[in-house]
Each structure stands twice: as C-alpha cells, then as structure tokens.
Amino acid sequence: MRIRYLLAGSICAFVVSILACGKGASTGSEILVGEYGSLTGGIATFGISTRDGSSQAFDEINKAGGVLGKKIRLLVEDDQSKPEEVGTVVTKLINQNHVVSMLGHVASSYSLAAAPICQSNKVPMITPSSTNPRVTQIGDYIFRVCFMDDFQGAVMAKFAADTLKAKRVAILVDIRNDYSVGLQTVFREQFKKRGGTIVAEQSFSQGDSDFHAQLTQIKATNPEAIYVPGYYTEVGTIAHQEKALGLNVPLLGGDGWDSPKLWEIGGNALNGCYFSDHYSTDDPSPIVQKFVADYKSRYKNQLPDALAALAYDAAKILADAMTRAGTTEGAKVRDAIAATKDYQGVTGKISIGPDRNAVKPAVVLKVENGKYVLVETISPEQVKL
C-alpha cells in the first residue's frame, strides 16, 4: 500500500515538474509558434494550404530580421482530418513544445475542439479561416482573421436572389458539421427574406460517398439552384452524382469549396457553380499580386487558395502583434492582437472587432474549366444581418 502512495506521489511530482517547465518557455534564440491542421485525410488540402501560407509569411519575416531580435519557428502538427485528434496534438504543442502562440484550424469543428485548450493555457490562438461564430466566443485568447458564417451565408443568399434571380433553391447540408449547419441557417433565413423559397432540405455526413438518394428527392422539387455548404471532397462527389442524375442546376457553396482538389474531384460537373470566398487571385492590387507571385515561385507554380492567403495574413498579424507587444508573453500578445486596426493583408483590410472577429468583404467566384473567376465582391454594408 505504501509503495502505491509513493508511486502516486512521484508521478504527481513528475507531472508538476513537467508543467513547471512549461512556464519558462521561449527563452532561446527562437520564438516557437504552433500550428495544428489536417495534412492527411479527407480535408488534407486545407491543412497543407494553411501550412504553406503561414510558412511563407514566417520565412519572409525571418529574412527581414525576425521578431524581437529572434527568429520564428513554426511547428506544425497533423490531426489526420480527425476531430478527436485535435486535443492530443494541441496539448502536445503547448505542454511539450511550449509554443507561445497557436495558429489553426480551417474547419470550425476542429477549432472548437482546440480553442478551450489554448484558452485555459493562456496561449493566444488565431484561426485563419474558421467561420463559425462560436469559435471566438470560447474566450478572450481566441481570434480570427476571416469573416463569419452569418456573413458568408447572407452573401450567398443575396447572390442567389439578386444576381442569379433564383426563386426556388434547395439545400443539401453536412448535418454533423458546425460550419455547414451555420451557413445553412443563415442562408435559409436570408433567402426567404429576399422573397425566395427553400424547396427542399436534405442532409449528409462528412465521409458519405453516396448522395443519389438525397439528390433524387431534391430533383423532384424542381429547384433553380442547390446550396451545398460542405467541404470540397463531398462537394465534388455531389456534383458528379448530381449531373449523373440529370439535375442540371448550379450548385452554390462557401469557402469550404476552395481547394485545388475540388476540380480534380468534380471536373466538368462543376462548371457554372458558384461559391463565396475570402479573396480572388484575380485581384489587381499589388499586395495580392506580389503574394501570388511569391507563392507560385515557392510552391511549384501552384495558385494560392484563400486558405493559404488567410494563413499568410494570420501569421503576419501574429508577428505584428508580438512586435507591438514587445514580448511573446500570452496576455500581452493577446492585447496586441485585439488592438489590430486596418492591417492591410492579402485578403483585404483587417481590423479585429471587440468580439475578436475580423470585419471584411467577401467575393463570389464562379467555377469555369478548373479556374475560379471573380464574379462579384459583396461588402458587409450590402447585407444586413
């Protein structure tokens, strides 16, 4: 019995000593920044684009002399597209690697899993591209540099009603995905407000591959367009099966579509479909064109998607905040991020509002033979929530 107490005691002591080590982080010549993302699995291009964007930003910063006289080192952990892995990798980054700040994730469900861990460890976290409103409500250490679902859903509702002049739209939602359900709710409400009718609402779950049943039900209601606020793997598959069933109406979606793989999966079936996004590579402004050119020369001529651009902006804003704070200490960096105002990023002018969310316009892109063509830019003033 006594041995057991001794053992328990020594384990406790061990744990405490490990935890204590965590406090003295970042005293070396490097600043460690953590990033968690999906580098493999069903939403792998999200994580890869994000990592590529943020690495490019940190490399540029390091080349220019770094932050506070130190170089920034980015540690990226893979969650394999499994939400249940997020807790493990984020805890590892914080407790073992002692990162001072965190970047991630693209998918809202994953950010929602990581945010409480960052909050309770007082590690500032910036999500480059999670659009679900609840993410930043977790606590005062959690920020985002993109717009939110409400806005994105409203943008697509406005586009469907005003630009496409559609009256009858069906919805196909990823029912177990916070992001997808968020967009669905706002779209439904806003589209009805603009005089349209939602003729059918069907659902699927991420990972499903057979959508014939849902699409057959939707087809029976004769919609003019289908809103599919899902991720690219399912969207590409849905587009393929939609056309196979002889349903030739455009699909509408959100930034979850933005992936170099989308076209590879859906191919011609996606021609004439529209989605809302954060920026367009067609934007002629010099900051966008410089970013696109640098990214292309760095990553084998690949075009940066919006997730790469947002990750780039998130990384730059984090470094900017550290510089202004004059330290990498959690609470001070948090205050500096919160004070970000009119930062000119690739994805537009970014100010962090009192609720730790960025306020900025959205673009609507059209899929044309593998290219995403800019159709319209919609600003927050144009849609009343």
Next chain:
Amino acid sequence: MTTFLQQLVNGLSLGSIYALIALGYTMVYGVLRLINFAHGDVYMVGAYVGYYLSRKLQGKEPSLVSAILVMMGAMAACAIFGLIIERLAYRPVRRASRLTLLITAIGVSLFIENAAQLLFGADPKFFPSLAPRADFIVAGVRLTSEQITVIAVSFLLMILLRFFIQKTRTGKAMRAVSFNLDAAKLMGISTDRIIATTFAVGSALAAAAGVLIGMQIPKIDPLMGILYGLKAFVAAVLGGIGNVPGAVLGGLLIGTSEVMVVGYLSSTYRDAIAFGILILVLILRPQGILGRVTKEKV
C-alpha cells in the same frame, strides 16, 4: 411515384454492391465457419487496383473494352490476393479454435487497412470515367449507364456464381465441403484446394464490387471497406449466413432500405437502419430469412 421508382433504382444499385460483397462473406462462412473480417478490405483493394489500372489506360477514349479490362484485372488481382491471405493467415490456424481464426481475421483486416494507408496514401482518390456515358429514361425514371452497369454486372456475376456452384465439379466439391469438411476429405476431395478456390472466388466478387462503386461514386479511400464490409456482413446474416441466394436478397434489402431511409426520413439514420434490421432479424429469425436451422453439436 417517379421519385419513388428512381429511389428504387438507386437502392437496387447500392444493394447489388452489398450483395456482391456479402457473397464472399457467406461463401467463406459456408466452407470454414469463419467470419472473414478482412473481406471488406479486399473490396477496398479491388477498388484501388481498378483505379490504378484505369489510370494506366487513361488517355484513350473511355470504351467498353477498357472498362472490361479494368474489371477483369481487378478481379484477377484480388483473387490472387485472397489466395495469399488464405495461405498465409488462415491456413496455419485452421485447426485452432474458431476464436483464434476470428481474431486472426480482425488482425488481417487491420493490417490491410493500415498498409493501404501507407501504400496508397490516406487521401481519397477519384475514379476516372471508364465506360462511355449513356442515360436511359424509362417512364420518367433516369437510369444512368453507371447504375445499369452496376446492376447488370452484379446480376451476371451472381448467375455465373450460381452456375459455378450448382453445375461444376469444383462447385459440387465446395457444397460437399460446406456440408461436412471431414466427410468431404474422406471422400477424396482436396479440401485445401476447395477452400482456396472459395477465397479466390469471393475475393474476385468483392473486387468487382470495388470497381463498380468506383465507377458510380466515384470516391475511394483506404478505409472504405470498413462500413461497406460491415453492411455486407449484415446483409449476409440477414439472408442467412452460408446461404448464397440469401446473401443476394439481404444485400438488396439493406441497400434499398438504406436509400429509402435517406430519401424519405433523414441521412442521419442511414447506418442505424442496417444495424436495426440486423437486431430485429436476430430476434425474430436467428437463422436469417433463407437460412436453415442447424443444431449445434455440443
């Protein structure tokens, strides 16, 4: 009504896939009394072999010939794969207790799944279109060429299997082995050879299912075999495990009811329904719809 008929077609084409996989489960169970949990993964490997073969043939116009080549290639490769699994994993433990065999099967399944993730990558892959597309509209119901292919090929294979089991010498031997392994051996039947053949045939059918789903969906990934395998297993049990027509009936039932549930209720119940049916059948008719009651020898 049109919608209902369309859903029925959707259900039958999904059900044919389940039926093809279920046949492998039921045949192996028939001869060895083994639930071959690695069978769903053989189906996945079949899909991947089909994918790489069709990539090789790509560049040429999609044609019926290349589609048949891909299908045959995948079936042959998986037949050999099935033989290897049987020879390396199951034959050494065949005389051991049934539990040992079952655990070996689970081990093989996990091994294939993880090896596939290493080999093919965890990212999903997408089948290029194989056969030229043509749609037929009958009474307002659209039959896509993919759905017709799936249903037609499945039924053709099932009829061939029926002929093979009922009319050929090997088929007769297979039935004898399934009836009583030891007695069959005493009658001079090479049971090793028959069991190996059973694995080869079952695996080839699973490969065909893999290629067909690749043509229809067209997404494949290294873990696709888990859920499809599980549902096909349910289909086999539903029809009466060990019973060949039962596996087909079970597959079609599960596929159709799944599509109807998604279409008319909600997609969230998609998987619940297959397992709900399983529980119901086990309570009401433990031997399955077409199964025979067998007395357990103690």
